[in-house]
Amino acid sequence: MLYPINLNIENMKITIIGGGKVAYRKATNFLDFGKKVTVVSKEFVDEFKMIENEIEIIYDEYDKKYIKDSFVVVAATNNKDINHKIGVYCNQNGKLVNVVDDKKLSNFTVPSYVKRGELLISISTGGNSPSLSAKIKRELEETYDESYGEYIELLGLARKKIIEENKDIKERRKKIKALIDLSVEELKEKI
Numbered sequence: 644m645l646y647p648i649n650l651n652i653e654n655m656k657i658t659i660i661g662g663g664k665v666a667y668r669k670a671t672n673f674l675d676f677g678k679k680v681t682v683v684s685k686e687f688v689d690e691f692k693m694i695e696n697e698i699e700i701i702y703d704e705y706d707k708k709y710i711k712d713s714f715v716v717v718a719a720t721n722n723k724d725i726n727h728k729i730g731v732y733c734n735q736n737g738k739l740v741n742v743v744d745d746k747k748l749s750n751f752t753v754p755s756y757v758k759r760g761e762l763l764i765s766i767s768t769g770g771n772s773p774s775l776s777a778k779i780k781r782e783l784e785e786t787y788d789e790s791y792g793e794y795i796e797l798l799g800l801a802r803k804k805i806i807e808e809n810k811d812i813k814e815r816r817k818k819i820k821a822l823i824d825l826s827v828e829e830l831k832e833k834i
């Protein structure tokens with residue numbers, strides 16, 4: 644079973660090999676988290692036009708030289724042998740790699756996720772059913788709607804204020820725990 648981890652990718656070079664639908668989805672995942680990626684492929688599906696200004700595009704077939712300096716790699720071609728080769732190379736060279744057609748060779752997979760400001764809920768089925776992950780995501784999107792972005796921010800600010808103003812740890816914890824029972828309006832008054 645895979646271990647959940649939230650990764651700081653800010654200073655990591657990320658390269659995606661392949662220019663199909665799956666590569667596009669993986670590229671937008673990284674962009675969602677403010678990270679520019681390099682994508683290497685001879686051909687690209689039209690969707691890439693929407694993000695061409697936000698990524699670096701290399702028109703070529705896979706070559707080791709394109710991932711030598713990358714720390715995170717996604718092998719997303721429709722060529723099983725190439726994907727496998729990329730997976731093996733990355734595993735042997737201490738890189739994080741997601742091979743889109745080989746869960747075993749991947750040392751990370753990409754979960755489905757709901758993002759509301761800093762609230763991040765991720766969903767994985769261990770590769771058993773990505774469609775179920777997508778379904779659960781849609782359900783969670785309704786429960787945790789857009790308003791949660793502001794709510795989480797307010798909770799963070801109120802928590803910070805309580806920490807600054809209360810030296811007694813017990814008292815502090817009690818007050819912080821009570822925050823989640825407050826409405827947005829009530830939280831605003833606390834800040």
Ligand SMILES: C[C@@]1(CC(=O)O)C2=NC(=C\c3[nH]c(c(CCC(=O)O)c3CC(=O)O)Cc3[nH]c(c(CC(=O)O)c3CCC(=O)O)/C=C3\N/C(=C\2)[C@@H](CCC(=O)O)[C@]3(C)CC(=O)O)/[C@H]1CCC(=O)O
Nearest residue numbers: 743744745752753754755767768769770772773774776777
């Ligand atoms: C969650 C999501 C994130 C994302 O990719 O962004 C994601 N797949 C999504 C969708 C999706 N993928 C597939 C379908 C077609 C229907 C179906 O097969 O169910 C649909 C449905 C659709 O398109 O709606 C086909 C598929 N997927 C994988 C294989 C290969 C294999 O199983 O070996 C094949 C078969 C290829 C073939 O046909 O041979 C493998 C993986 N896909 C994963 C993630 C990882 C496990 C996550 C988990 O445990 O749930 C893992 C292991 C590796 C990885 O890619 O990281 C994203 C939902 C986006 C959202 O959030 O809306």
Ligand SMILES: NC(=O)c1ccc[n+]([C@@H]2O[C@H](COP(=O)([O-])OP(=O)(O)OC[C@H]3O[C@@H](n4cnc5c(N)ncnc54)[C@H](O)[C@@H]3O)[C@@H](O)[C@H]2O)c1
Nearest residue numbers: 661662663664665666684685686704705720721722743744
């Ligand atoms: N993980 C997932 O979520 C998921 C979902 C569906 C399918 N898949 C798997 O992912 C594979 C890719 O799916 P897709 O729909 O994006 O395929 P696709 O056919 O739309 O795209 C494949 C891309 O790979 C590129 N490519 C082929 N050989 C290459 C090489 N040597 N170097 C660089 N680029 C190369 C092609 O130019 C094309 O852009 C499928 O074969 C399938 O096994 C995975």
